[in-house]
Amino acid sequence: MPSTCWPGSIVPEARATYPDSYYAASLAEGGGYGPLAGNRRVDVAVIGGGFTGVASALELVERGYTVALIEAQRIGWGASGRNGGQVTGSLSGEAGLKKHLRDVPGGDPAAFVWDLRWRGQRIIEQRVARYGIACDLKHGHLQAAWKPGHVAALKADLDAARERGMGDQVRWVERDALRELLDTPLYHGALRNDANLHLHPLNLVRGQARAAASQGAAIFEATRVLDIEHGATPRVVTDGGVITADNVVLAGGAYHRLGRPELTGKLFPAALGIVATAPLGELAGQINPEDLAVYDTRFVLDYYRLTADRRLLFGGGANYSGRESSDIAAYLRPRLEATFPALAGVDIDYQWQGMAGIVPNRMPMLGRLADNVYYAQGYSGHGIATSHIVARVLAEAIHGQATTFDAFAGLEHGRVPFGERFGNTLLALGMTWYRLLETIR
Ligand SMILES: Cc1cc2nc3c(=O)[nH]c(=O)nc-3n(C[C@H](O)[C@H](O)[C@H](O)COP(=O)(O)OP(=O)(O)OC[C@H]3O[C@@H](n4cnc5c(N)ncnc54)[C@H](O)[C@@H]3O)c2cc1C
Incomplete structure (x- = not known):
């Protein structure tokens, strides 16, 4: 291993590679982060280097926490570095959110959801300006x-x-x-x-990772989380070592299989x-x-x-x-x-x-696997703005202001029976039904 390649540092070549996309071919800056090798102790361990994980890590280091961000492949390797790049004021499942969210700040769910709708754009614009992120915004x-x-x-x-x-x-x-x-x-x-x-989403997510690293976040690419062991200080077990933390954020999007059985059949x-x-x-x-x-x-x-x-x-x-x-x-x-x-x-x-x-009801899924293990996922194709909003909500919850997080965590996300085996078939049938409805709209 070259001397510059200590875990968490930017290295010229990371082990894992991006899929062959326009985004990967037009990275604003090179480099990557080395894998975890050994054990670490931090305030917060964040699993998943997409927008949800990276923006959470950045929100948390900005609030003074020590953070380890663990990504199985490379920062932005998942949906966050492959998407359409459209940051729109649309929350998935908005009608459901207005109907089912309880105890929101301000007391009026419709006004709360409207404000939330536009919060993601503001966060992204401010962050791009603050950290000088070149992402063709x-x-x-x-x-x-x-x-x-x-x-x-x-x-x-x-x-x-x-x-x-x-x-x-x-x-x-x-x-x-x-x-x-x-x-x-x-x-x-x-x-x-x-x-x-x-915007160019891969450059946005990598730019935010760089900003988090510059404030002390330890970032590990090519490091797969194998298990989360619950307890007063949960242990995040990876293929390169164990990270012990006060809090864990699970942000593996549609690519992870952690948090079973609680999350089975829901996404x-x-x-x-x-x-x-x-x-x-x-x-x-x-x-x-x-x-x-x-x-x-x-x-x-x-x-x-x-x-x-x-x-x-x-x-x-x-x-x-x-x-x-x-x-x-x-x-x-x-x-x-x-x-x-x-x-x-x-x-x-x-x-x-x-x-x-x-998510079948299309509302973002936020919740806890234990008091100190949070998860956020399921933006149903409208995730750029939403993931940044969610990351702020997560960081606020860890920082002791959990009202908005708890409002989301209180939403019911039914489990599809036999979802692990047949969920996607049922989803495909549901989509066909919606398409049929559309022909008569
Ligand atoms: C083709 C496409 C187009 C889209 N277009 C748009 C759009 O234009 N506008 C919009 O708003 N949204 C769009 N979306 C949705 C948006 O990209 C996602 O909602 C958002 O990026 C999800 O971010 P995330 O961080 O939650 O998940 P991801 O970006 O998928 O990140 C999850 C990360 O977790 C890592 N991971 C998983 N398991 C482990 C593990 N065990 N250990 C360590 N790491 C792990 C993965 O490698 C991955 O990098 C699109 C999605 C796709 C796929």
């Missing part, structure tokens, strides 16, 4: 009506945003005017929101795929002149945006079987070309997929 998003029948719901959202004082950031774009913003025949109008962001991995075209040059300005991120109003939607080097990054559909699909480009090319006929035959340079954690 831009403003501007369109939620585009797939059918005429979808317009009313978008306009209701617009009215709600105006009523709550966001009038200068949102507006309705009529179908004809939309052709000026997107060179596509597909939509029936769109809700434009300039508070929403889009299901769905494989989501993305492609990135070759750089489009001037065509990029033709199809999306204001560089907006876009998704449509379907339950299982398409989403896309331009990258900093003017590729179209396009994602859509989902494989709810819990397994990855074989040829993402073959599946997405017809959807991409139907969206932008000008891109017919375009070269696709990258295709990849990642696992998002789907």
Whole structure:
């Protein structure tokens, strides 16, 4: 091992590698972190180096805790470093949250959820500015009506945003005017929101890890957590040593199998795929002149945006079987070309997929496996903003202010019977049902 490669330090080459994606090919900075070798004692051990884990680690070191962050592969290797990069004010399961959240700060669940909706953008913007994170952050998003029948719901959202004082950031774009913003025949109008962001997620998560490390967080890549042994000071057992802590945060997303049997049958991995075209040059300005991120109003939607080097990054559909699909480009090319006929035959340079954690009722899952072992997962495909909100809520709870955490922890997340074996099949059936409903909406 070279002398610079002590556990927790930045090293030129980390052992594990990223999947072959546009994001991995455009890292803002190189380096990685060595694996754990030996035992450690910290205030908080965080398992999982995605947004939930990394943002939690950063929140905690900022509050003065000693933190060890343990990642089986590399920082951002999971969904956080593979996603569409769209940071939108949409919490998954929002209707359920308004209905079922109890004892929220301020006492009004609707107002609380509305504020929460926008907290993630603020956290990310402040963090990017504070730590100088190069992640191609831009403003501007369109939620585009797939059918005429979808317009009313978008306009209701617009009215709600105006009523709550966001009038200068949102507006309705009529179908004809939309052709000026997107060179596509597909939509029936769109809700434009300039508070929403889009960015390079892998660089964002790695930038936050660097910020946490610079404040003393010990980060271990290529270190798999095998077990959490509960007790007054829980022990996080890894393949490289044991970390003993006062508190543990489990943030393994859709990629972990820890916390059994409590978490069994409650969260299901769905494989989501993305492609990135070759750089489009001037065509990029033709199809999306204001560089907006876009998704449509379907339950299982398409989403896309331009990258900093003017590729179209396009994602859509989902494989709810819990397994990855074989040829993402073959599946997405017809959807991409139907969206932008000008891109017919375009070269696709990258295709990849990642696992998002789907919760049947769509509400984020926060809770405790023991008094001092917290978990957070299950953002159902809307996780960039949500994970940053959740990380703050987790850190506040560990710091002694648990009201918001407890409100989330009180939500009921039913266990799917035989979920471990058949949960994904049931999920796929449920999604088919929703798609059917959509044909008559
Ligand atoms: C293709 C795709 C597109 C998406 N697009 C968007 C989008 O545009 N906007 C949006 O808001 N959301 C999007 N999402 C969802 C979003 O990416 C996720 O909700 C979010 O990144 C989840 O973050 P996380 O930290 O909880 O999990 P992850 O990022 O998956 O991180 C979990 C980490 O835990 C590690 N881990 C697991 N088990 C262990 C173990 N035993 N020991 C150590 N480490 C372990 C994994 O290696 C992984 O790195 C998308 C998801 C996918 C897959």
